[in-house]
Amino acid sequence: MSEVLNVEELFGSKVFTLGKMKERLPRSVYKEVKCVMDKGGELPLATADVVAKAMKDWAVENGATHYTHWFQPLTGITAEKHDAFVTHPDDEGHMLMEFSGKELIKGEPDASSFPSGGLRATFEARGYTAWDMTSPAFLKEDATGVILCIPTAFCSYKGEALDKKTPLLRSMEAISAQALRIVRLFGNKEATKVAASVGAEQEYFLVDREKYLQRTDLIFAGRTLFGAAAPKGQELEDHYFGTIRERVGAYMKDLNIELWKLGVTARTQHNEVAPAQHELAPIYESANIAVDHNQLVMETMKKVAGRHGLACLLHEKPFAGVNGSGKHNNWSLGTDNGVNMLDPGDTPNENIQFLLVLACILKAVDTHAELLRQSASDVGNDHRLGANEAPPAIISVFLGEQLEDVVKQLVETGEAARCLDGGKLQTGVSTLPDLDKDATDRNRTSPFAFTGNKFEFRMVGSSDSIASPNTALNAIVAEAFCEAADELEKAEDFDIAVHDLIKKYMTEHQRIIFNGDGYSEEWVHEAERRGLPNIKSMIEAAGTLTTDKTVKLFEKFGIFTKVELESREEIIYETYAKTINIEALTMVAMAGRQYIPAVIKYSKSLADSVIALKSAGAEAHVQAELLNAVSAKLAASKDALTRLEKAVAEAGTIHNAKEQAFFYKDTVRAVMDELRAPIDELEMIVDKEMWPVPSYADLTFEV
Ligand code: ADP
Ligand code: MG
16 A cells, blocks of 8 residues: 555645745734735835744744745746855854845845846846745755745846746736726726736656766757657557556656645646657646746756656757647636636626627737747747647637637627527627637647637747746737727727627737647648738747837836847847757767767778678678668768858857847758758668667657
């Protein structure tokens, strides 16, 4: 019998939850904290001191020695600098562990080594971290010991955002304010806040750690840069939802336990489409916490893998020829009095509100399709989007048959009197229909699909932070809500006005709706006819950040300034160039020091055998033919290697970040492909015993 897990007790045991605050803080202090959490504002220093002491006592009781302001710089991952609770000893040499309110609220890490895209001049190296009270503090335990992690936002001296969290928090305020205006129009007077809720399904690969360590490309680039396809891939579709192997099962169990302790509601786990690919999905929560938790999920996945002799690959495309990994970002809006604004609801009135919300979202997504596409781009995702497996690079919205039909009727006749499933409509007070929840429709090829009471944004890459996509979603929908509310608040006859507005938005933006096969070639042409953007790469999408339309959107709600956006665009070019540079150098090293020497050894053994056979008077034409084939591919490899070295050197001479990034994309990457091709062919003919690294089959079928 296995040990019985007390999940209820385990859950959140490493989190300084609201419950723990309530237990440990004086009533008045707790109330003050709760008030700032709910309504915003700042904690007075005296109050912060009390909170800090309680937090430190709890942390120390649980073994903590250090604290850190945990933040999310523009590297896409998290950063931390540890400080011990240690203070100056007294005369007798006694030391008391201390932690002040000031230390809790504000930190001053040196910002000069984080990407800032020119925002922070080198002489102004200071950056500030400020406690994000809406996300709870937690304990991280590893070889370093136990560390109290305080989620924070990271800004420059002048208050410019240097991280992914600050704009997200700003966008959550914007969507809350504008969504409230919408629910007010429909008579909801109780709600005081609307929260964007997010549930991020996380895909990942697991490979054997020993084998992983033999592949420099996995270590440095997170993906294989060479590798012939395994004889078996995903064609039999036997891995998806398949029985979970023992070793992977033990990993998943351990991962769940670690996540539960951190208050992450890991809920669903299954094998994914590609061999060695899996998925974990948590229960949704407020966008801000979901972003933090997704970072913890990724970190914990990697950490726990090590304990099981495994390596967790979060790259969007670790293996060519089989599916890559993404993150389905499920997004919805909930009022604090329990209404999901994306739920069609049970009464006609709720239906009308839902149809208005839907119309606004269609408008938002159509108006800002480029921005949404941009928000889901990272270097690895360039291998997925538009590459016949992940959602295409073209943004479109999937509504399902029933809803699409309702939109069609509204657009054509201004009324939607019937419902596709034949059910009787409760049209009630207006010409708008009563809708069923349509949770069953599934279209896996759509990048932005309505799934019952939420939208599922499926473009996001598996290794990327989900902060940017959610910041973009919140912002574009806030803008559409704002414009709708501006109209409707001054309308004389609300019923007519809302009806007309829904019809208008749906008519103007129906081109964004697409229920067909998003992977098909026809869709690419159809989308072009409709005038929908098809942005193929991360760096082609980057310019969207600084178009007038985007700047106006973000400045309107105080989410980004123009300067902040310019700096982010710059960082994208830099990140792209650096990443491809690392990949290219890794290829140069692997080809020059592993593959080419191995092939030379193999051709020597062939040549020896030709000579031996001939001198023995035997036929050697098989060996001779093989030798010729190997030599030809070896020559092609060496030639491509030389060209790659030259291309990388040339890239280094380009000083404009954007130009350099495009050079890496258009020139360096092409040569990388040219080097990969002959080496992958060689892998299929060279003696496996002599091949210097584990193959795709070794990596993906022997976990
Ligand atoms: P799928 O069929 O896509 O696997 P699931 O029902 O498993 O769908 O849900 C996927 C994710 O959607 C989960 O993380 C879940 O918590 C999340 N989700 C469900 N409802 C909402 C909501 N209202 N807002 C945001 N995310 C949600
Ligand atoms: Mg899903």
